[in-house]
Amino acid sequence: MNPLARFGSATTAPAFGGELPLGCDPLLAEPSPLPESCLAFSHGRAALRWLCERSGRFDCAVISAYTCPTVPALLEKIGLRLRLVDVFSADWEQAVGSEKGRLLVVAPAFLGHEPAVDVSRLAAAVGESGLVVIDAAQTAFGHLSFETAENTAVISGPRKCASLGDGAILRMHRVSEEERARVKRLPWAIEAVAAKLAARSLMACRSPENEPDALAFTARAEAAWPDAPHRVSDSGLWRLSWLDPKAHADARWRNWKALEQALGDHVEILRLPGGTPFNLSILVEDRAAVLARLHAARVFATALWPNARRRHDLHPRAEDLARRLVGLPIDQRYTEADMLELAKRVRRCMRR
Amino acid sequence: MNPLARFGSATTAPAFGGELPLGCDPLLAEPSPLPESCLAFSHGRAALRWLCERSGRFDCAVISAYTCPTVPALLEKIGLRLRLVDVFSADWEQAVGSEKGRLLVVAPAFLGHEPAVDVSRLAAAVGESGLVVIDAAQTAFGHLSFETAENTAVISGPRKCASLGDGAILRMHRVSEEERARVKRLPWAIEAVAAKLAARSLMACRSPENEPDALAFTARAEAAWPDAPHRVSDSGLWRLSWLDPKAHADARWRNWKALEQALGDHVEILRLPGGTPFNLSILVEDRAAVLARLHAARVFATALWPNARRRHDLHPRAEDLARRLVGLPIDQRYTEADMLELAKRVRRCMRR
Numbered sequence: 133m134n135p136l137a138r139f140g141s142a143t144t145a146p147a148f149g150g151e152l153p154l155g156c157d158p159l160l161a162e163p164s165p166l167p168e169s170c171l172a173f174s175h176g177r178a179a180l181r182w183l184c185e186r187s188g189r190f191d192c193a194v195i196s197a198y199t200c201p202t203v204p205a206l207l208e209k210i211g212l213r214l215r216l217v218d219v220f221s222a223d224w225e226q227a228v229g230s231e232k233g234r235l236l237v238v239a240p241a242f243l244g245h246e247p248a249v250d251v252s253r254l255a256a257a258v259g260e261s262g263l264v265v266i267d268a269a270q271t272a273f274g275h276l277s278f279e280t281a282e283n284t285a286v287i288s289g290p291r292k293c294a295s296l297g298d299g300a301i302l303r304m305h306r307v308s309e310e311e312r313a314r315v316k317r318l319p320w321a322i323e324a325v326a327a328k329l330a331a332r333s334l335m336a337c338r339s340p341e342n343e344p345d346a347l348a349f350t351a352r353a354e355a356a357w358p359d360a361p362h363r364v365s366d367s368g369l370w371r372l373s374w375l376d377p378k379a380h381a382d383a384r385w386r387n388w389k390a391l392e393q394a395l396g397d398h399v400e401i402l403r404l405p406g407g408t409p410f411n412l413s414i415l416v417e418d419r420a421a422v423l424a425r426l427h428a429a430r431v432f433a434t435a436l437w438p439n440a441r442r443r444h445d446l447h448p449r450a451e452d453l454a455r456r457l458v459g460l461p462i463d464q465r466y467t468e469a470d471m472l473e474l475a476k477r478v479r480r481c482m483r484r
Numbered sequence: 485m486n487p488l489a490r491f492g493s494a495t496t497a498p499a500f501g502g503e504l505p506l507g508c509d510p511l512l513a514e515p516s517p518l519p520e521s522c523l524a525f526s527h528g529r530a531a532l533r534w535l536c537e538r539s540g541r542f543d544c545a546v547i548s549a550y551t552c553p554t555v556p557a558l559l560e561k562i563g564l565r566l567r568l569v570d571v572f573s574a575d576w577e578q579a580v581g582s583e584k585g586r587l588l589v590v591a592p593a594f595l596g597h598e599p600a601v602d603v604s605r606l607a608a609a610v611g612e613s614g615l616v617v618i619d620a621a622q623t624a625f626g627h628l629s630f631e632t633a634e635n636t637a638v639i640s641g642p643r644k645c646a647s648l649g650d651g652a653i654l655r656m657h658r659v660s661e662e663e664r665a666r667v668k669r670l671p672w673a674i675e676a677v678a679a680k681l682a683a684r685s686l687m688a689c690r691s692p693e694n695e696p697d698a699l700a701f702t703a704r705a706e707a708a709w710p711d712a713p714h715r716v717s718d719s720g721l722w723r724l725s726w727l728d729p730k731a732h733a734d735a736r737w738r739n740w741k742a743l744e745q746a747l748g749d750h751v752e753i754l755r756l757p758g759g760t761p762f763n764l765s766i767l768v769e770d771r772a773a774v775l776a777r778l779h780a781a782r783v784f785a786t787a788l789w790p791n792a793r794r795r796h797d798l799h800p801r802a803e804d805l806a807r808r809l810v811g812l813p814i815d816q817r818y819t820e821a822d823m824l825e826l827a828k829r830v831r832r833c834m835r836r
Contacts (some may be wrong), residue, residue: 154506154685297682323675326701330649330681333506334719345719349678367686367697 148474149432149461150343151350152295153336154329156465158379165373169280171302171312172369174321174362176269177206179287179302182361184210184236186311187263191233194224196240197442198450199267203238204441206359212236218447224249228257235261241268241278243413243459244293244384246406255284270410273377275301277407290372293410293463294380295332297325298368318363325365327353340430380464381408387462387471388412394475399482402457411436411459416482419456425481426458431474433458500826501784501813502695503702504647505688506681508817510731517725521632523654523664524721526673526714528621529558531639531654534713536562536588538663539615543585546576548592549794550802551619555590556793558711564588570799576601580609587613593620593630595765595811596645596736598758607636622762625729627653629759642724645762645815646732647684649677650720670715677717679705692782732816733760739814739823740764746827751834754809763788763811768834771808777833778810783826785810 166172173179180203184190193207197216204214217227219242228235235258239249247266255264265285268274274288282305290299298321331349334342364372388409392401395414402413416422419435426433436457442450460478462471518524525531532555536542545559549568556566569579571594580587587610591601599618607616617637620626626640634657642651650673683701686694716724740761744753747766754765768774771787778785788809794802812830814823 154688322700322704323678325697326675326678326682326704328682329685330678333681333685336506337719337723339722341722342719345677345717348674352674352678365697367689367694370691370693371689 145430146338146470146473147340147343147430147432148466148470148477149434151328151331151335151346152293152463153338153465154295154332155336156463157294157374158376158383158464159374160376163370163373166301166369167276167303169303169305169307170275171304171307171315172364172372173300173302173315173318174298174324174364174368175291175357176267176287176289176300177202177357177359178321178362179300180238180265181206181210181359182315183263183265183285183287183302183304184212185361187236189234190236190263192231193236193238194227194231195238196242196267196450197447198242198437198440198453199238199240200269200437201439201441203267207236207238209359214441216442216447218442219450219453220248221449224254225257228254228262235263237262237264238267239264241266241271241274241407243402243404244268244271244274244407244410245404247278248404251279251284252281255281258283268407269300271408272375272380273408275303276377278303280305290375291328291368293408294372294375296368296371297329297332297365299364299372315361315363318361320365320368321356321358321362322365324353324356324358325368327356383464383466384409384462386468387466390468390471391460391462391475394472395478398479409462412462414458414460414478415453415456416458417456419458422458422481426478429477429481431460431477431481433460435459497782498690498822498825499692499695499782499784500818500822500829501786503680503683503687503698504645504815505690505817506647506684507688508815509646509726510728510735510816511726512728515722515725518653518721519628519655521655521657521659522627523656523659523667524716524724525652525654525667525670526650526676526716526720527643527709528619528639528641528652529554529709529711530673530714531652532590532617533558533562533711534667535615535617535637535639535654535656536564537713539588541586542588542615544583545588545590546579546583547590548594548619548802549799550594550789550792550805551590551592552621552789553791553793555619559588559590561711566793568794568799570794571802571805572600573801576606577609580606580614587615589614589616590619591616593618593623593626593759595754595756596620596623596626596759596762597756599630600756603631603636604633607633610635620759621652623760624727624732625760627655628729630655632657642727643680643720645760646724646727648720648723649681649684649717651716651724667713667715670713672717673708673710673714674717676705676708676710677720679708735816735818736761736814738820739818742820742823743812743814743827746824747830750831761814764814766810766812766830767805767808768810769808771810774810774833778830781829781833783812783829783833785812787811 269289272293621641624645686698
């Protein structure tokens, strides 16, 4: 029994959301090593940058108009031309066909679900000089669940979906021993990992008194992730090897379904097929007011990518999501009973 | 049940020593606030510097020749003349009598035990313009157990003796509301605290795979403590309020006695009265070899202050301790059975 579990205040409702606390992940009985075709980095951008550097210079990146703005910022910084495509659009192949030079396509496994684009057709369209990378940064185990071929790759984000300090996995069709050795010689992101683990350890106290410091550490971690390639920490890799992929996915789907059912018809829910859900996304009008009421009810829901790099005229769906999407937590720390309580609070905050 | 408790390897002996893991402290049923006469800082040096700044300029500091070298370094940096006195020496009053100007006496509660000097006589000797501060940085609760008077103070070090990220307490005879407000406005040591909590969270996995990263975080934390006054983090203060002083002291004395008995006559043990032991200190010849054997046996014992600012001719006792002292862990994470296992390993390492 962890004595920290005794911490907590009876007078304050439990919080939903915020940093995943240390120790919340379902574990295997024995650790399971990473597949040979995988390389482990500190975080998604580090993996993406490595992928760009190891593959030689791309000329243009075809990316979603609704993604974390650090992704287009990084690609521009390393000299790629950007071509934005609206989310859920059929325009990907057309965009690929109309761009010149070596192409990098970043195809989102949006919110952890199946890519909405046909990856093998895109891979054929970019040709041998191009590359399609499935951006599964919102999954813990996309590197196990999405297929790769000669000119496709996957980047997953276990650090975002499990209580790790760091960890993003790049899966490719083949990894040479020489490349593996080069990644092992990279530095690790000690400052960001320290802040992240500090935030998670305070969240594990499950007490409001620790939340402001936890938030400060989270902000510090986000600011400290470097653009340059960094490997995963040794402890991060070891802890990743203990995570149970099936129990992880089962818990998230169980909670997603419980919350979906409990929310009923009162809320507009984004429903996407396959994969493992990162959150349960709802679409609301007057999001700022809803978020404020949710926060007052201790539901630390987030507006996802309000600053996504879209153009409202060219990317109407991205614009809509960037303005209205709210992510509700359905992760492995929660039970179905928690989801009923969460639904109650969400419905109350929507009614006003 | 914390799932991290399942981590660990059956093939490797458990480790002794190293960073206190998160969650190892005995807790109260209800939190207990700090006494009114206390101010909470990030770490001992921050408290000491605040004490010097709030008291106006001291001319000279009378300190032990056997103390952490960061203490004389700080006092010199802020312009005090240093007068070193040998440990366990009767020379303190004579040193005070022979120094001119406003005096600050740093009287050690050495290894958590009772001060070997007579604090009230020293306080009389330094007069109204001087100050005697009991350096109880090797205790979690020296601010509760050592008495203060008009020109005496205590600095305790809960961060060193409990699984906190930060926390050093300055107890004075009186604290004004204005001074309390000024301390609250100080920054907190976010970088050091992040690294410390990261190290502790990895230590809580109780697995050798995490130890190298934990050590890296510990080193980073030690390098990151600022000289300037910093307040304690809000979460550090809150966590401190939950610690059980009596159960803490009982566990340390229970372990100290169990280890002392199990070590028997094979080892030279430093025995000091009162207080709460920081460790069980033994004195060994050829310390480097003994430490290497202990580390190989996964006993992460430490040489205490090999770089203490002493002069071997003037401070023979400090010289002896700085050369021969090894601190063995007896803290609250251990049971009596652990102490028997620790004694076995220590005796094996001493016999060679």
